[in-house]
Amino acid sequence: MGAGSKGALPPQAVSMREAMKSAAAWALVVLGLSFPIIALRTVQDFSNRIVLEPRPWLVAGLVLATFVGRLLWGLGKYPGQASALPFLRFDFSVTGGSWLPKAGLAALIFFPIVALALAGQSGAIKWIDNFGVQILIYVMLAWGLNIVVGLAGLLDLGYVAFYAVGAYTYAILATYVIPATVPVLGPWAFWICLPIAGMLAALWGIILGFPVLRLRGDYLAIVTLAFGEIIRLVLINWVALTNGNAGIQTPRITFFGLPFTTRGTETTFTDVFGLPGSPTVHRSIFLYYVILGLALLVAFVTLRMRRLPVGRAWEALREDEIACRSLGVNTVNTKLTAFAMGALFGGLAGAFFSARQGFINPRSFEFLESATILAIVVLGGMGSLVGVAIAAIAIIGGIELLRELDWLKSIFGSDFDPGQYRMLIFGLAMVLMMVWRPRGLIAARHPSIVLNEAPAISDDHVREGRG
Amino acid sequence: MRWLSDPLLVVEGLTMRFGGLVAVRDLSFSAGRGDITALIGPNGAGKTTVFNCITGFYRPTSGLIALAPGAPVDPEAVATLTASVRRYRRGDGRDDLFLLERMPDFEIARKAKVARTFQNIRLFPGMTVLENLIVAQHNRLMHASGWSLLGLVGAASYAQAERAAVERAKYWLDRIELTQRADDAAGSLPYGDQRRLEIVRAMCTEPVLLCLDEPAAGLNPKESTALNALLRAIRNDHATSILLIEHDMTVVMEISDHVIVLEYGLGIADGTPDSVKNDPKVIAAYLGVEDDEVAQAEAEAGV
Numbered sequence: 025m026g027a028g029s030k031g032a033l034p035p036q037a038v039s040m041r042e043a044m045k046s047a048a049a050w051a052l053v054v055l056g057l058s059f060p061i062i063a064l065r066t067v068q069d070f071s072n073r074i075v076l077e078p079r080p081w082l083v084a085g086l087v088l089a090t091f092v093g094r095l096l097w098g099l100g101k102y103p104g105q106a107s108a109l110p111f112l113r114f115d116f117s118v119t120g121g122s123w124l125p126k127a128g129l130a131a132l133i134f135f136p137i138v139a140l141a142l143a144g145q146s147g148a149i150k151w152i153d154n155f156g157v158q159i160l161i162y163v164m165l166a167w168g169l170n171i172v173v174g175l176a177g178l179l180d181l182g183y184v185a186f187y188a189v190g191a192y193t194y195a196i197l198a199t200y201v202i203p204a205t206v207p208v209l210g211p212w213a214f215w216i217c218l219p220i221a222g223m224l225a226a227l228w229g230i231i232l233g234f235p236v237l238r239l240r241g242d243y244l245a246i247v248t249l250a251f252g253e254i255i256r257l258v259l260i261n262w263v264a265l266t267n268g269n270a271g272i273q274t275p276r277i278t279f280f281g282l283p284f285t286t287r288g289t290e291t292t293f294t295d296v297f298g299l300p301g302s303p304t305v306h307r308s309i310f311l312y313y314v315i316l317g318l319a320l321l322v323a324f325v326t327l328r329m330r331r332l333p334v335g336r337a338w339e340a341l342r343e344d345e346i347a348c349r350s351l352g353v354n355t356v357n358t359k360l361t362a363f364a365m366g367a368l369f370g371g372l373a374g375a376f377f378s379a380r381q382g383f384i385n386p387r388s389f390e391f392l393e394s395a396t397i398l399a400i401v402v403l404g405g406m407g408s409l410v411g412v413a414i415a416a417i418a419i420i421g422g423i424e425l426l427r428e429l430d431w432l433k434s435i436f437g438s439d440f441d442p443g444q445y446r447m448l449i450f451g452l453a454m455v456l457m458m459v460w461r462p463r464g465l466i467a468a469r470h471p472s473i474v475l476n477e478a479p480a481i482s483d484d485h486v487r488e489g490r491g
Numbered sequence: 492m493r494w495l496s497d498p499l500l501v502v503e504g505l506t507m508r509f510g511g512l513v514a515v516r517d518l519s520f521s522a523g524r525g526d527i528t529a530l531i532g533p534n535g536a537g538k539t540t541v542f543n544c545i546t547g548f549y550r551p552t553s554g555l556i557a558l559a560p561g562a563p564v565d566p567e568a569v570a571t572l573t574a575s576v577r578r579y580r581r582g583d584g585r586d587d588l589f590l591l592e593r594m595p596d597f598e599i600a601r602k603a604k605v606a607r608t609f610q611n612i613r614l615f616p617g618m619t620v621l622e623n624l625i626v627a628q629h630n631r632l633m634h635a636s637g638w639s640l641l642g643l644v645g646a647a648s649y650a651q652a653e654r655a656a657v658e659r660a661k662y663w664l665d666r667i668e669l670t671q672r673a674d675d676a677a678g679s680l681p682y683g684d685q686r687r688l689e690i691v692r693a694m695c696t697e698p699v700l701l702c703l704d705e706p707a708a709g710l711n712p713k714e715s716t717a718l719n720a721l722l723r724a725i726r727n728d729h730a731t732s733i734l735l736i737e738h739d740m741t742v743v744m745e746i747s748d749h750v751i752v753l754e755y756g757l758g759i760a761d762g763t764p765d766s767v768k769n770d771p772k773v774i775a776a777y778l779g780v781e782d783d784e785v786a787q788a789e790a791e792a793g794v
Contacts, residue, residue: 325643328642328643328645329639329643331642332632332636332639332642332643332649333625333626333628333629333632333633333636333639333642334633334636334638334639336618336622336625336626336629337626337629339615339617339618339622340615340618340626343614343615343616343617343618344613344614344615344616346548346609346613347609347613347614347615348597348626349548349596349597349600350546350548350596350600350606350607350608350609350613350693351600351606351626351627351629351692351693351696352597352598352600352601352629352630352696353597353626353629353630354597354601355597361639469617471618471619471621471622471674472622473619473621473622473625473653473657474619474621474673474674475621475657475661475670475673475674476673476674481617481618481619481676482676484678485616485617485676485677485678485679486616486617486676487616487617
């Protein structure tokens, strides 16, 4: 993409006539498309009858906008050049590979403090909890799935199953098991359940992995998809254990045993530390740093693993499985470790989600979640931690930002809800990404070991894996 | 005649059937320790199938493939091991014995130390040249990294093992003059370099037997000569015997000590390069015969 502009041939402008022709064709297509979708609207009148309301000016405006837009685009574009708009040709991996992770990490660490300073006690909760914590949960999930999909090249469409296993492990242990057996440990429930949730999820990863890892490509994707659905259906129907669709009310997270509350008789976080502000803000900030720590743990383990034989074997597996076997790599075990590692981190994120929400039910673990996490990994550039983090911020942050666009109601009328357009925008973003950066935001791969220098490997050579 | 006096690999009655097609029929041969053994034959003769059976990528329909890295293959020991349910016997190194037909592919590479290359090159194209050679040392490094646990906490023993692995990789890169390109993607190398890289990647597993599937295919004469030198060096400087499939007769005749000829899955000749070159059955298989010699050739070929 974009390489053609560097060729020997001088750029040649598209003629006015050709641009007009192309713009006219586009306008015609838009006209055709708008008839069934936009031209007529059904509205209920006062006597509750449905009447058709024609909207010719809206259609005309759209057609005209398409024509003008396409015309300008066509005139500004040269043959063999991907795009005349320079911002679409950015490349993080070359321009900002070294400073980006450090700057991003610093921004993440200071985010709650900045949010508090800018938005005040009451306004900061939204930014820290709705944006910060929510995005970091998805960063962590996507980094976990990145091990399976990005490094080992195994397409997993049911990743949310491990997230659900982790979440329900915490919910069941912390709500029922610990109070019934050793109530003293109640305040510590999150820290006790976190490793158990991770290990149980990893165990499920291995249980799923054994039978299905002989499958490759599409078949593996279908079986993992089915596994995700099976877990969800079990959660809905095993009412005795999970309380079905009614869900489970889970205990809130504590600061290593000190609850974030104002009332009650026990010693609270505020009593001990005496920090200003409400306990809710304290809890949000604490949750933020817990999920940041968990996400950084995933990043640390991933970076370390990439430099270990098992990590190199994952990537080799993605490149060529048969060659791996000819070199004595036990491919079944290698795939299982990738699956188990991914599931482990999904389980940890699930336990955190459960403790943060205070309530879980199977609706949180639908296929859409798996699809979103996978989309983050693919958009970010498979294998790249920074790219995946940027994609998570863009997608999850973007969805949250749509809720902030209420002022648009003053333009489009009071029944306009920007949140309803999120899937449309999401889909449009995906299409644009697939056109301009089909291998994701950061597609280049960094070698895990070097002899002399460390150049990034262009995505022309890196394979996506088929299994 | 080392293949008779000191066989490293013995193949007995190997048959490979794919449904109704018999790709290899009752093939028996042996490969000598320290020899370069060539497996030749017209297209479709079953050479690659034999390779896939030896390296575990196919499980043969019937037959026996025994490898003894320490001492000549002992038929009695093979019979004893075959009668048991075990796949291999490991002792002090001299009396190790592996029944390759029973072992899965990765175990053959790891335990029996049989490495191979592929007819269509199978490198890890998105990984660097150096990474390709490090992945080849997976099992040794896996052991040194304490199955990842020691490596995860950054143990010094793993760092040391990794340095040793890089040294070994550097040694082999020097041998094929690719040190300058160690940090380039393997997929970006020219074809001839990719072939040689695949061979040294297999050598990084420290094999006792190296199986090369058409190593000279697609090479120009200069690259062919360099390949011959590399193969001779491997045989002379390392305790590695070579089994190769090759169509380029100049390569075969120049470097091999022992040639086996296959036609339609049957072994039709077995001997030194000179004796095979003059064998009428081999000439007939490759070139065909004059009309008036058909009867005589058929009689000689036993059909």
